[in-house]
Amino acid sequence: MSNTPLKIATILFTSFIPIVIYAQDKVVDYNLIAPLEKIQNSPYQKIHLLDSRINTENFGIIQTGAFNTKAKLIPKVPLSEQLQKILDGMSDTKENGELLLQIRKLAHAELTKVTSEHGFFDFKANLYRKDGETYYKIAEIDTNHFTKGMDVTKKLMRNSSEIITDFIKNNLNNKPVDTLKFTDAEIKDYYTTERERLKLYSANKLIDGAYKDYNQLKGLTPYISEVYIKNDNLSKGFFAKDQNGNEVKLKFKDAYAIVYKGTPYILTDYGQYQLTKENNEFFFTGKIKVQPSASAMTNSTLMFGLVGALITSGGSASDENKYKIDYSDGSFIQIEK
Template sequence: MPSQLNVVKLLFVYLLISIQHFAAKAQKIEQFSLIRPEYKVANSLYKTINFIDSRNDTSTLGIVQTGAFNRQALVVAKDGLGNQIKNVLADLTDSTAANGELLLQLRLYNLAEVTSSFSEKGYFKLYAHLFAKVDNGYSIINSVDTLVVMSAMDVTNALLKAGSNVLTDFIANNLTNKPQSKASFPYSYIVNIDRAEKKQLRLYTADTFTDGVYYRYRSFKDQIPDGEVVVEGDSISDGNIKVYDAKRKLKNLNPANAYAVVFKGKPYITNTFGYHPVYRRDDDVFFNGRISIYRNASAGTVIAMSALFGIAGGLIASSGTNDLYDGEVKIDYLTGEFIVPKQ
């Protein structure tokens, strides 16, 4: 019969193993804070700032890899990004600032890291608009749409710093700028800007779709094919679609290497699992099919990176737990991201 001391030891070992097991399964979090600027902008036209987070996934800012084993961590804004932005503006301005009001609308903010054999590569994508309050509406001052790519043995800190500095500099560089025009938009329009933007995309408005192969979402949403398709038969199926290479020779299309194809006016999303018919409902575009999602990261972040950086972007966060999803998938009109229902 085991002694009381041995029982205690066994219980302790069991508890330790359990803690390690659950810790290994838990998603690591990297707290993110904007770096407080150490410089001032004299004669700023603005003293206050409001914030609209229009990203599809507002819960995280992306993915980095931390620790000796490059474990993935979700980047989460400490105390909320809106509060941090207000603090940044307060640090940037001094007693010479006028009483103007700003509105920052964040459309994309994605941090991502991918590891190769001897180095790490970091990606940061920022898309945002800055408005000034004018009477009862808001007028655009400036927009930023930028992609930062960097490589290093350990890129995490440099990537987080870039994610902070680019946003802070965007605000700082516009503090003495007036709106670009007299056009003014109500707050409700800015919050629902996606409705107006979708009306400018042929994917969302065209009565017919243009036959061809589309290697990027950008081409697909504008309905400008990247190349021709030759189909053996009257319908789309695995192995019967050919495209021309650079030497104008026909070759079989690997569906994993394209974003979409259109045949006889019917659009299909393509991926490793084949071809999935696309359809519109209300103001959105959907398809029914199978996709891979990553449970250790925001699926939205991972797939958005694939759309932003091209086919190879799928490598980003690929070390996460890969699950399959079958069912209806919505296409994000801005990035081409595949959005699955909340699991």
């Protein structure tokens, strides 16, 4: 792969060092906006917050001013206090129930194009009813929001606030989704608890075959059971027979992953890469086609600085990096360059 994007990013990084240094201390406030509509009766009087994100320092990186200076989005009033105020205003009549909002992703990011700005928001959360020392899941959300315009900052934050507050308001009168009970410790270690329920992580042996998407892989339900290689040459890729008996080479569009002789491989636009398991997590080292998202751009800025953020936001091929599979949705989390 050409290293031109890296060269461009390096030039930009060098050119904007004064701005980056300034931006490291620049902070923009984030405030939730109360919903216009109320509900007749709220079963809950209190709401607690558990921030289970990898990066809890900020709520994303946005652009400010005429030069689109990068700034961290950090609320002056803690989000837990804002949520309680929002809940207080949702209904004039309240019972004494308690809620817990567990945030798993909450990130904003902005990207400047030639004629417009693009805003991204990722939000993933669980909502629980607290009953003494026991918790019951009421609802969960995993969503991405895209905003486009000449200046998207205010619109992006207004839309993200609406997504968060509507998630709470629309589920206030919902019953738990199942009878599963969680302790405080289990919720704090939710990733381990949830991950170990998946066959992909709990099975002693993986089932051979091609998996169309991550949902099939995590349940170990391949849609093609017979996959093979030719002349013992793994570098040439994997093959299968179509419904007419014709040989087909499996590509990224055909399968998310392949298990061959018990060994799992991830497929990307650039080839297949073996998955390795470490501490019950799956990793691979390879190249992917990076698409902009709020979480990716925010985490790249956190881990790899401006250069990482610029490469991530480009939507082009990455260099060969190490990635972890996000057990919840199968996305790739870059952990090393």
